[in-house]
Amino acid sequence: MISTAPATGRTASVTDPATGEVIGQVPLGTAEDADRAVRSAEAAFGDWRARPMAERAALQHAAASALRSRSDEFARTLTREVGRPLAGSRSEVERTAALLDYFAEEGLRLRGEIPKLDLPDERVLVVKEPVGVVVAIVPFNYPLTLLTFKLGAALITGCTVVAKPALETPLTTLMLAELFREVGYPPGAFIVVTGRGSEIGQALVEHPIPRKVAFTGGTAAGKRIAAAATGTNKRVTLELGGQCPAIVCDDADLDVAVPALLRQTFENAGQFCYRVNRMYVQRGIFGAFAERFAAAARGLVVGNGLEPGTQMGPLRRADVLRKTEEHVSDAVAKGARLLAGGERMTGPGYERGYFWPPTVLAQTDHSMRIMTEETFGPAVGLMPIGTLDEAIAHANDTPYGLAAFVFSRDLATALRAAERCEAGSVWVNDIHRSYDQVPFGGYKQSGLGREKSRHGLDEYLELKTIYLSLPKGMGA
Ligand code: NAP
Numbered sequence: 001m002i003s004t005a006p007a008t009g010r011t012a013s014v015t016d017p018a019t020g021e022v023i024g025q026v027p028l029g030t031a032e033d034a035d036r037a038v039r040s041a042e043a044a045f046g047d048w049r050a051r052p053m054a055e056r057a058a059l060q061h062a063a064a065s066a067l068r069s070r071s072d073e074f075a076r077t078l079t080r081e082v083g084r085p086l087a088g089s090r091s092e093v094e095r096t097a098a099l100l101d102y103f104a105e106e107g108l109r110l111r112g113e114i115p116k117l118d119l120p121d122e123r124v125l126v127v128k129e130p131v132g133v134v135v136a137i138v139p140f141n142y143p144l145t146l147l148t149f150k151l152g153a154a155l156i157t158g159c160t161v162v163a164k165p166a167l168e169t170p171l172t173t174l175m176l177a178e179l180f181r182e183v184g185y186p187p188g189a190f191i192v193v194t195g196r197g198s199e200i201g202q203a204l205v206e207h208p209i210p211r212k213v214a215f216t217g218g219t220a221a222g223k224r225i226a227a228a229a230t231g232t233n234k235r236v237t238l239e240l241g242g243q244c245p246a247i248v249c250d251d252a253d254l255d256v257a258v259p260a261l262l263r264q265t266f267e268n269a270g271q272f273c274y275r276v277n278r279m280y281v282q283r284g285i286f287g288a289f290a291e292r293f294a295a296a297a298r299g300l301v302v303g304n305g306l307e308p309g310t311q312m313g314p315l316r317r318a319d320v321l322r323k324t325e326e327h328v329s330d331a332v333a334k335g336a337r338l339l340a341g342g343e344r345m346t347g348p349g350y351e352r353g354y355f356w357p358p359t360v361l362a363q364t365d366h367s368m369r370i371m372t373e374e375t376f377g378p379a380v381g382l383m384p385i386g387t388l389d390e391a392i393a394h395a396n397d398t399p400y401g402l403a404a405f406v407f408s409r410d411l412a413t414a415l416r417a418a419e420r421c422e423a424g425s426v427w428v429n430d431i432h433r434s435y436d437q438v439p440f441g442g443y444k445q446s447g448l449g450r451e452k453s454r455h456g457l458d459e460y461l462e463l464k465t466i467y468l469s470l471p472k473g474m475g476a
Pocket of ligand 1: 137138139140141146164165166167168195196197198200201202205216217218219221222224225238239240241242272273274374376402442446447
């Protein structure tokens with residue numbers, strides 16, 4: 001059990017979603033706590049930004065290697081607070097360390113500009129400066145990596161960070177802050193506060209000192225946060241909800257498409273933003289695809305993430321389970337055919353957690369919520385489709401635009417389809433995790449700005465132009 005001293009006396013319990021057991025207590029922070037944290041981050045900023053880049057990079061690499069050396073401890077706590085199987089938690093810890101390393105290296109590659117204006121007595125310098133104090137707010141599904149997209153970029157550029165994890169999953173974030181302190185980060189460089197988004201989160205966003213809010217979470221909260229941040233004209237990056245389509249053409253290689261789409265639908269019990277929520281499958285292949293996909297879904301082992309052999313854990317929250325249930329029953333009531341799952345899991349091992357089985361619905365259409373709203377749980381809709389043009393029109397018929405997936409052996413067809421999808425990332429003919437070296441983010445209401453890659457670093461930098469006049473008449 002991990003506990004932190006309450007700042008105001010009020011605390012919240014953190015529970016294990018597989019068993020309901022209380023695994024920690026954290027303070028329910030207030031606006032006063034937000035103010036204190038922001039002022040400490042501001043006090044640290046001057047010294048931190050003045051440190052040489054090489055020193056900040058060395059510290060960031062040290063944090064990455066300390067994290068790797070404590071991988072097991074972090075992974076077990078992640079599994080207990082998120083519910084995900086241990087292998088997935090280990091992979092999140094490794095990805096977090098890799099992100100810290102990547103951003104440290106990318107920091108060393110930062111450059112300014114001296115444009116060749118050919119003015120005899122003047123030089124113009126374009127320099128990059130850290131924006132200042134950054135507020136980072138993240139959801140429950142990947143507490144460490146979603147934070148590190150922000151933290152790794154912000155710290156290396158010289159910003160200081162106040163982070164607010166989701167109230168259900170604050171434990172590994174608090175452990176990370178402690179680890180950063182141990183490897184030598186100065187006080188105030190990275191501060192974690194805990195509490196409700198509507199309370200301490202809102203206070204951080206409205207506070208006049210931070211210059212930037214980096215937010216990952218739902219589209220509704222993102223819009224509220226962006227509106228509040230404009231009150232003090234803060235820079236904002238938003239990584240928001242998704243309702244991602246996959247297009248499976250008649251000539252798709254099912255040996256690749258089925259396992260890839262299975263992972264992208266049910267990993268983390270469907271609780272991730274660029275998961276597949278709906279599939280458009282051409283009629284020629286629909287029956288074969290649906291049968292193989294549903295059989296594979298039925299074969300997934302659901303249970304407590306700490307048990308060996310578990311492939312899918314419980315949902316993290318009761319409201320996520322409720323929404324999944326609503327989307328499934330809405331689709332069935334409107335004529336969808338249930339091919340796998342469809343009812344809350346009960347019986348030994350499932351009595352106390354939010355367990356929902358991998359659920360596959362066929363013959364879906366856009367009158368059903370599962371095809372138009374973000375489910376964020378382990379259920380997916382399969383819609384038979386005629387032409388590729390129809391599939392693309394349906395794929396783009398959404399306010400979201402985070403990711404899309406295309407399967408066709410004809411690479412010209414697949415590439416043209418990828419180009420027509422309104423999404424920040426498109427995978428063609430296989431699906432793997434998104435790389436650190438390339439940008440990630442959403443079109444339309446799925447977001448604003450990009451994370452990861454050098455573009456993600458630029459989100460924490462201001463451009464300054466310095467016009468430098470030299471003494472006149474000193475010659476060329
Ligand atoms: P959420 O309700 O939007 O919460 C996310 C975080 O924001 C939590 O820490 C929450 O605090 C805080 N928050 C909520 N309202 C706030 C406010 N007015 N001011 C400041 N902070 C506030 O998200 P969720 O439903 O838990 O998470 C799932 C969503 O995240 C899905 O829509 C998913 O697609 C999206 N997501 C997007 C990405 C991406 O990269 N695009 C990645 C992962 C997840 P509490 O602790 O009180 O909840």
